[in-house]
Amino acid sequence: MSTQQQEPEEAPETDPEAAEVPPESHEMKAQSSPQQARLQRKQDGLAARERAADETELEGDTVHIKVFRYDPEVEAKQEPRFDDFYVPYTRGMTVLDALIYARDEFDPSLTFRHSCRQAICGSDAFFVNGSQRLGCKTQLSELSQPVRIEPLPHQEVVKDLVVDMEHFYDQMHSVEPYFQQEDLPAGELAEQRQTRENREKVKMSTRCIWCAACMSSCNIAAGDNQYLGPAAINKAYRFAMDEREDEEIKEHRLRIIEQEHGVWRCQTQFSCTEVCPKDIPLTEHIQELKREAVKKNLKFW
Amino acid sequence: MSQSYNRGLIEDFGRWKEFSAGMWAWIFHKFTGWILIGYLFTHIAVLSSAIAAADGQTIVVGGETVNAYTGTLQGLESLFIVRVMEVGLLAVAVFHILNGCRLLMVDLGIGLEAQDKSFYASLVLTGIIVVASVPTFMQGVGL
Amino acid sequence: MAEHYSSFTPGGTMWLLQRITAAFLVVVLAFHFFLLHFVNHAADITWQGTQMRMQDLGYFLTMVLFLITAAFHGINGVYNALVNQGLSGTPKKVVLAVLTLAGLALVIQGVYVALVMRGMV
Amino acid sequence: MYEHDVIVVGAGGAGLRAAIAAHEAGADVAMVTKLHPVRSHTGAAEGGINAALREGDDWELHAYDTMKGSDYLGDAPAIETLAKDAPKDTITLEHWGMPFSREEDGTVSQRPFGGLSFPRTTYAGAETGHHLLHVLYEQVVKRGIQVYDEWYVMNLAVSDEPDPNDRTCHGVVAYDVQSGAVEGFKANRGVILATGGPGQAFDHTTNAVSCTGDGHAIAYRAGVPLEDMEFVQFHPTTLPSTGVLISEGVRGEGGILYNNEGERFMFEHGYANNAGELASRDVVSRAELTEVNEGRGVEDEYVHLDMRHLGAERIVDRLENILHLAEDFEGVDGLVEPMPVKPGQHYEMGGIETDENGETCITGLYAAGECACVSVHGANRLGGNALPELVVFGKRAGYHAAGKDLGEAQIETGYREGVEEEDMELPIAPGETGLAETGDDAVADGGQLADTDGVLEGAVETERKRVEYLMERDEGIQHAEIRSKLQQAMTADVNVFRNEDGIKRALRVIRECREEYRDVYVADPSRTFNTDLQMTYETRNLIDVAETIALGALVRNEFRGAHWRQENQIRDDENWLKHTLISWNGGKPSIWYRPVILEGEDKTYEPKIRSY
Ligand SMILES: Cc1cc2nc3c(=O)[nH]c(=O)nc-3n(C[C@H](O)[C@H](O)[C@H](O)COP(=O)(O)OP(=O)(O)OC[C@H]3O[C@@H](n4cnc5c(N)ncnc54)[C@H](O)[C@@H]3O)c2cc1C
Ligand code: HEM
Ligand code: SF4
Ligand code: F3S
Numbered sequence A: 001m002s003t004q005q006q007e008p009e010e011a012p013e014t015d016p017e018a019a020e021v022p023p024e025s026h027e028m029k030a031q032s033s034p035q036q037a038r039l040q041r042k043q044d045g046l047a048a049r050e051r052a053a054d055e056t057e058l059e060g061d062t063v064h065i066k067v068f069r070y071d072p073e074v075e076a077k078q079e080p081r082f083d084d085f086y087v088p089y090t091r092g093m094t095v096l097d098a099l100i101y102a103r104d105e106f107d108p109s110l111t112f113r114h115s116c117r118q119a120i121c122g123s124d125a126f127f128v129n130g131s132q133r134l135g136c137k138t139q140l141s142e143l144s145q146p147v148r149i150e151p152l153p154h155q156e157v158v159k160d161l162v163v164d165m166e167h168f169y170d171q172m173h174s175v176e177p178y179f180q181q182e183d184l185p186a187g188e189l190a191e192q193r194q195t196r197e198n199r200e201k202v203k204m205s206t207r208c209i210w211c212a213a214c215m216s217s218c219n220i221a222a223g224d225n226q227y228l229g230p231a232a233i234n235k236a237y238r239f240a241m242d243e244r245e246d247e248e249i250k251e252h253r254l255r256i257i258e259q260e261h262g263v264w265r266c267q268t269q270f271s272c273t274e275v276c277p278k279d280i281p282l283t284e285h286i287q288e289l290k291r292e293a294v295k296k297n298l299k300f301w
Numbered sequence B: 001m002s003q004s005y006n007r008g009l010i011e012d013f014g015r016w017k018e019f020s021a022g023m024w025a026w027i028f029h030k031f032t033g034w035i036l037i038g039y040l041f042t043h044i045a046v047l048s049s050a051i052a053a054a055d056g057q058t059i060v061v062g063g064e065t066v067n068a069y070t071g072t073l074q075g076l077e078s079l080f081i082v083r084v085m086e087v088g089l090l091a092v093a094v095f096h097i098l099n100g101c102r103l104l105m106v107d108l109g110i111g112l113e114a115q116d117k118s119f120y121a122s123l124v125l126t127g128i129i130v131v132a133s134v135p136t137f138m139q140g141v142g143l
Numbered sequence C: 001m002a003e004h005y006s007s008f009t010p011g012g013t014m015w016l017l018q019r020i021t022a023a024f025l026v027v028v029l030a031f032h033f034f035l036l037h038f039v040n041h042a043a044d045i046t047w048q049g050t051q052m053r054m055q056d057l058g059y060f061l062t063m064v065l066f067l068i069t070a071a072f073h074g075i076n077g078v079y080n081a082l083v084n085q086g087l088s089g090t091p092k093k094v095v096l097a098v099l100t101l102a103g104l105a106l107v108i109q110g111v112y113v114a115l116v117m118r119g120m121v
Numbered sequence D: 001m002y003e004h005d006v007i008v009v010g011a012g013g014a015g016l017r018a019a020i021a022a023h024e025a026g027a028d029v030a031m032v033t034k035l036h037p038v039r040s041h042t043g044a045a046e047g048g049i050n051a052a053l054r055e056g057d058d059w060e061l062h063a064y065d066t067m068k069g070s071d072y073l074g075d076a077p078a079i080e081t082l083a084k085d086a087p088k089d090t091i092t093l094e095h096w097g098m099p100f101s102r103e104e105d106g107t108v109s110q111r112p113f114g115g116l117s118f119p120r121t122t123y124a125g126a127e128t129g130h131h132l133l134h135v136l137y138e139q140v141v142k143r144g145i146q147v148y149d150e151w152y153v154m155n156l157a158v159s160d161e162p163d164p165n166d167r168t169c170h171g172v173v174a175y176d177v178q179s180g181a182v183e184g185f186k187a188n189r190g191v192i193l194a195t196g197g198p199g200q201a202f203d204h205t206t207n208a209v210s211c212t213g214d215g216h217a218i219a220y221r222a223g224v225p226l227e228d229m230e231f232v233q234f235h236p237t238t239l240p241s242t243g244v245l246i247s248e249g250v251r252g253e254g255g256i257l258y259n260n261e262g263e264r265f266m267f268e269h270g271y272a273n274n275a276g277e278l279a280s281r282d283v284v285s286r287a288e289l290t291e292v293n294e295g296r297g298v299e300d301e302y303v304h305l306d307m308r309h310l311g312a313e314r315i316v317d318r319l320e321n322i323l324h325l326a327e328d329f330e331g332v333d334g335l336v337e338p339m340p341v342k343p344g345q346h347y348e349m350g351g352i353e354t355d356e357n358g359e360t361c362i363t364g365l366y367a368a369g370e371c372a373c374v375s376v377h378g379a380n381r382l383g384g385n386a387l388p389e390l391v392v393f394g395k396r397a398g399y400h401a402a403g404k405d406l407g408e409a410q411i412e413t414g415y416r417e418g419v420e421e422e423d424m425e426l427p428i429a430p431g432e433t434g435l436a437e438t439g440d441d442a443v444a445d446g447g448q449l450a451d452t453d454g455v456l457e458g459a460v461e462t463e464r465k466r467v468e469y470l471m472e473r474d475e476g477i478q479h480a481e482i483r484s485k486l487q488q489a490m491t492a493d494v495n496v497f498r499n500e501d502g503i504k505r506a507l508r509v510i511r512e513c514r515e516e517y518r519d520v521y522v523a524d525p526s527r528t529f530n531t532d533l534q535m536t537y538e539t540r541n542l543i544d545v546a547e548t549i550a551l552g553a554l555v556r557n558e559f560r561g562a563h564w565r566q567e568n569q570i571r572d573d574e575n576w577l578k579h580t581l582i583s584w585n586g587g588k589p590s591i592w593y594r595p596v597i598l599e600g601e602d603k604t605y606e607p608k609i610r611s612y
């Protein structure tokens, strides 16, 4: 199935609901009634959305996407190429929606990982118009056309947009990503205490969804395959900073991340922080760990 | 790199197009650092003419016989191209210093949210300092 | 994967030294540039002038320290950059040796020149 | 061929917990999962996990709430087990490092949730499921449990005695998505299905694209009855354009629902005069749809969920990810505007019939998590009750499969002579057609297979042939076409409001889907990462699952919990205090019933009016 150019068979219908209809004017009662206040707020909201609608002039149009294709097994796809698809645009359409449309309507062999559609499973990080993004969390209206969708750089391509994640998983596993506290409060119903501040401190780091966007964006990780990479270091941070684990365990964790290919490799490029779909301040976490490691070493001098 | 599937230029073009502040800062810092260390070697080599000078050797510069050290330096300084390169060196050094300070701040965890702004600030400041120094650097150069 | 790493931690110290030398260099390099391009114009530098400045022990020591830190900082920086690009195994060792030798040569030559300038050799 | 003591199919919360338990009990465990574990849909759960941890609360209250929430269709032994085990199993998660939200004194926080008499929903921000999933996976990594990720389980290897109760499960047949190889996984002690929900049977769902009811379908075809499939929970607050869920936590914290006239309709139109927005999900979903149907919906489609009055600080603190979801998937800023919401398919209460130990009627076959029906949720699941189900019953299934003695189960499983059977006239002949593409039956019905290995090898051969068959065809119909037709029919007619004509219409469409499926083909010729092939398999499972949902909905002529029938809008305890079970019987589904067990350990739960 070589489908280099695909046009939708019929012109998509324009969505009549797209054009915002102002709400019927209601009889205004007392100026201060809560209902009126609500209506007022609602109208403000509508106005805001109308503005948003102006920005998406795409409505009723087709979106041109260029998708990277490669399959080691299929002759026509052994030589990597880009296929063009023209997908009818609907409001709120994401890159993932466009890919699904292209696959279901035009070319069933178009292959990519996806599952949750809500930025929580981390399977659909792609290289979209030159940066690492989650397909399901990227609105087409924000992108300039044609939208180029490629597999994540610096990872081996398995097929089309699917890359080999093994190396990423290995790095994640290498920081002993599990709670190690053995000394627990007595009784199966007794919980460990943790201050709110401490939970707040680790909160952002616990949000990682293992999408590998950060790793793919980091030039150091690209050059040095053994570099733990921002996600794994962040995972280590999540535990090292959790006060529920004892000091010795923290020291053990610091020893892991200050290896040759650990935190010192980071050159503060910030691209990891920029692409992280969960807004985790990765560079900050890495830097903090560097300082912790230095402090720990100074103690022994 | 070894294990990534080679997508040739496709991959690289995309990356360069969307290069972000932190990445450019990194590249520039690298570049300027290398120039500086390269210059340090050259610099010591040039200054080594002091050894000859101490021996009382002289050279002829523009018809005059002068001390080897003074002569070497002034001879170089009289060349337009050397002056231009010096300005370049200044630019490189100033950027490296400013961005180096930025990196030191980042290492201390200060102003991480403003990392892109501080990079642009480094660039602008470098520009201003360099432009402002041009008269001094170019003073008395024979064309 | 964790087993692959040794417990020896060279990275941390070098990383810290790179920052410390950098902090030192900011000051000295700025001073150096200022002195030799603005206070004294580079074009007007003469053997006598240099000799005179070098007579000052503080200045002399600063310049020597400047050289040593700059050499360390620069060489270590270059080495790091190469390692970051995935240099490993034998080439890595070779590069380290070459860079160290070059650095040493630079420092020795520089110190020698400085001593000459001070008239001590 | 791979061989382990226990094979866990699926690595969501239930699967991971089962694997850890089986490992603790000393078994050699392996997990086979079509997604990498951290990609499982448990990660999407937002609100929290119910456990009676605090002073003033106890497991009996939790059990009582759950029974009432289930509209008296939950089995008491299951519900009591859940309520008793949830506290310690939740604390186990805390001991494993789960980042629960905390109180001032450092203890874990709990919040109120719909249908609960005590605020016992323990939470970790608005991303409880994400943390639960990751913490469990971390423990799996710690224990070095083998995970075969991106292996799609196609079928079970079950012996073929005529009575399903005599059958034994010997393993599974799976397909390595990366390489395309079809291999057998032999399970010496047991297979645990933990494949999650079947939300993709509907087109507006909070479930992931991977929630295709594979476990339901393969167990069903192997002879295990599916129980109470008509009870599908529709969540009242999903974003209209994507189906992304806005957690009940928003209402728990005080979020308010308004119709297009700005009325707080839960009170003003009397849907739930006491609990208001916090009434049970089915009540709120129907209220919303009624508002929309009566012309008080916004854009005739949805209603508004407003949380602005909670204040930015509280919202950011407790519901931050809701802000992101509304922004990213609907383009709405929850701090300045109300969020549009409408009901969407959310949870399947029914599932593979199991007892409290997770065991099905087939020896060595277990199920846990959303794909199972021990019957804790009955006719309606309370928010925050699925996550404890995963850890409680996941753990039990793991232990039991590994050989640990958990005592005699009180819930009986499997079709027995003398049960009450349904003999309603169906608009179509359900089952069979369209699924036997290779000419072999889905299960090896008839002709007993001699030895254990033979069963697995036979099953592997069948699947290999099936793959060949699907791949070799180069024309026919695409799975995507069938799937979308199926989904639309289900959403149109087997939704929140149901009536006989509609359900029959849906059943006819399902029949058409079956027939079309005979002509299905896989267009992608590659063996490498062939998602086309995988989705073709999944679509077949969806057809079976959708059919059981529709059949259950058709026969159950009453209004109970999430299931509403126009023809009989009352809870009919006299006739319907019983579970619906559907057995495949080698392709000819039969429908039968089993009474609900209302006798608990030391009390009997008397059906009461469910009012909020
Ligand atoms: C948006 C959302 C919010 C929710 N919020 C809450 C909440 O706040 N509180 C609460 O208690 N409950 C909540 N629930 C319900 C609860 O999250 C789910 O019921 C539960 O997570 C299901 O877990 P599971 O382990 O059974 O399945 P899943 O987590 O879905 O895992 C299924 C696993 O099976 C694997 N699998 C499936 N098919 C195959 C196959 N053929 N071969 C191999 N592997 C296969 C998948 O790879 C996956 O690993 C929510 C659900 C949703 C959708
Ligand atoms: C004057 C103040 C200086 C400051 C504040 C400074 C700061 C820094 C810092 C912080 C780094 C580390 C970057 C990293 O590892 O992420 C660095 C790298 C480097 N510096 Fe400097 N530096 C200064 C002067 C110099 C001088 C005089 C030289 C030359 C002799 C030099 C050569 C280098 C080199 C070669 C690198 C490595 C660049 C790379 O990553 O490839 N620096 N500098
Ligand atoms: S840190 Fe961010 S970018 Fe990296 S894997 Fe985790 S979620 Fe993705
Ligand atoms: S991109 Fe790489 S260099 Fe450091 S700041 Fe991020 S890990």
Ligand code: FES
Binding pocket: A096, A114, A115, A116, A117, A118, A119, A120, A121, A122, A123, A124, A134, A135, A136, A137
């Ligand atoms: S589909 Fe799950 S993160 Fe995008």
